[in-house]
Amino acid sequence: MLETPTLPDILAARAASEPETVAMIVHGSGELTFGRWQARSNAVAHDLLNRGVRRGDRVGLVYPGSGWIDYAVAFLGVLKAGAVAVPMSDRMPAAEIEQIAAHCSASVILTGRDGPPPEGGAGSSTSPPEGRAGSSTSPPEGSRPPLEGSMSPPEVTLRPADMAQILYTSGTTGKAKGVAATHANLAFGARTQPRRRAFAHSRHLVHAFPIGTNAGQMMLVNALTAHPAVVTLPRFTPGRFAALIERHRAGTVFLVPAMAVELLNLQEGPDLSSVLLLGSAAAPLPPAVASGLTRMFPKATITNYYTSTEAAPAQTIMLFDPDRPDSVGRSAAGGDVRIASPEGADLPPGQTGEVWMRSPAAPRSYYDDPAASTEVFRGGWIRMGDLGYLDDDGYLYLVDRDGDVVKSGAFKVSTLKVENALYEHPAVVEAAAYGLPHHVLGTTVAAAVVLRTEVPDADIRAFLRDRLAQHEIPSEIVRMESLPRNRGGKVDKRALRARA
Template sequence: MSVTLPGLLRDRARAEPERVAMTVHGAGSLTFGEWDRESDAVAAGLDAEPGDRVGLVFGNGDWLEYAVAFLGVVKAGAVAVPLSDRLAGADVEAMLAHCGATRVLRPGALPYAAGPPPDPPPPRDLAQILYTSGTTGTPKGVAATHANLAYGCGGRRRPFAHSAHLAHAFPIGTNAGQWMLVNAVDAHPQVVTLPRFTPGRFAALIEHHRAGTVFLVPAMAIEMLAARVHDRHDLSSVLLLGSAGAPLPSQVAVDLAAAFRNATITNYYTSTEAAPAQTVMLVDPERPASVGRPASGGAVKIATAKGDALPPGVTGEVWMRSPAVTRTYYGDAHASGEVFRGGWVRMGDLGYLDEDGYLYLVDRESDVIKSGAYKVSTIHVEDIVHQHPDVVEAAAYGVPHPTLGKAVEVAVVGPVAHEELRIFLKGRLAPHELPARLVTLDALPRNQGGKVDKRRLRHD
């Protein structure tokens, strides 16, 4: 029998009503009993028709109220549309208009009302529309059913049973943030977060709660390492440190292992479209660049644009098959047909598999730099640049060139001198991979999900 998040929450509220599900540092906590009762009250007060789209515009300091609002909306049979309050107002309005939202919920204005607990929604019904980050184009609304969101939940052994607390700093309105919401409902540890990420505050959160599991995006890891928080905070409680949202440079993984000396460093690869399909990689010095093998019943193949599988070692498109009902783009049949095919999802990445089935990413298809007769992987260039000890962060991208068509440009954060970096790279990159231009920035531009916005770099 398929499970749903409302059903899982109800079961935990009955079994463990006083157990804390989620804590926002400095803002309070939410028990399973409170979460279930308050979301029931929101469902009763929403007065929604099944399938109504309801926008949820919340900030990271509002995780507790957001959790209540989300479960209230889906309990009512409506469709939740999570959006960050850090988005531009025009973007929020465009997304709400695109999905035809009939109502918008914001902090401090939830429609609580008395009423009987609603019946759990059917697993096949639409539960969520989550908009992609739009780093490579117009954001698209990815629609997921109740069964998709709760896939793999409800087992006898709860995830991350080694931990009493799971710390994260993922923002609301992202796939990673929704993953943490699911963990708050289903996993063993209490989920803890904070209103605003800074390296010191997040390290203090880990230390205060003695978190055994920590999740972050590579940008956060890089900031924490640069700030050397491990010199000032006791991070020895962390046994699992997971990175998600973007490729983790191999040098950053090595440095994380030194900073979190008791932790297994794990890299997760998925997308809003493919979830819950993912690959998982316990960072291995023998395969430092791999993002792992399929987990949770999913599958990965390297194929042509038509879906024809390619042999190991050959670069092609990365396709993932979800173990759950495939998601789709809401209101966009043409784009859905391009990406979702026969249970498989085209990831928009290029990569290859080795003989043992480990996946290696070459680049985002849209980021590959076609320079003269060569194709340059920006992921590879960034990985090598990160190996210089004075580079805090780096992003490679293509810029127009009068004879080559495109040339490599690299933006770096850190005190490294350009000439010194060029000498360092000369023996480590092929001639066509060497940057034609280097620029130093105080920080790389990012979207609200923490991914580097290379479109802005190309236009600067």
């Protein structure tokens, strides 16, 4: 029978076999070896247990981008204590952090405020929400572990089916929900002693995903399980990101489409020829942007990953193919994808319906929300909230988010299609299409654009007439300095509609 390790098992194995190997580098903040990761997270686990944290307790983690190393230490320490990690970013409004802490009844909140926590300690802490049960977050005098964190892991048995993480969604379609994942889900496909590690072609993997996002968590897992050291920077800027790639001669790079757009607008950039794999996640990669990346990264395979916080580790993977520029690929890693009618019946290739994915791992669920879980998670399948279709070869094409489709008169307009056409215009840097109320049609298409040079609306619409039907051409084009985005990097279309 194949082993079923947990993330702490994997860290312990790497710390034992390669204690001096660097697992993570944060530009301007330092680096973390597997040996130090193991020792420091052991100390955090004992510290939490000394505070009264027990199996299954929820522990909030609120860290800045500069605190990736301390966050990684704290995350593994929480798991080793048998508790449930609740990752958050310090960029969240205080009210949202309080709301999340209250929803999951967090007993402790560890923070990265006022700089890195003491070596071997759990970091700063705050009290749980008022009126919530939980242990005191102020440790008794002398309860902190030794500075060097030399103690062994606590004697807490971790079961694969135990809850390990609650990750709150970015809430693009409504109030954020807590997505719970087990140890088995987080460590799916990982082995303590694999024959070959992922991304073996690279010594360094560079990303700029924020703490508290599903993409960021995948990079944390890569730091534990993959071959390269995982490198990041506190805050994304295109120039610094490109310079980081060049400095480390990175072979693998991960980003979101918004970051790709900013990179493509660099006037002069560092040498990016070391990159052999460039992965884009969190949102569909517009074909025009993917095409631009093939020129900017001449040796790289451009890859689009499609998943969600709810569906992970299920995903589709698409190696950019000019013959299928709009596809997000086929299911991978033992998962599956299907297109269904609103009643749940399978639809044939070419017919648009709801996208469902099947997770190859123990599926996730919504924390403390059985009604929502029943609606989205069914028999190992996850309703993605997107509309799409499959071609005869099983490639998935997204039409739109279910809630973003614009119903204009007798037509249904895909905002993704409108955006892809806008991105082909040489003056368009960023684009987002959305629906606005119309007194005759019910809803009409509008677009927000970021332009590199000013172009009249008439010229933009003339350009689109060769690419879109008349009912798909935006009736209103709004110019913006930048598009509003949530913490996961996705365009916040609710904010665009509210602005209008």
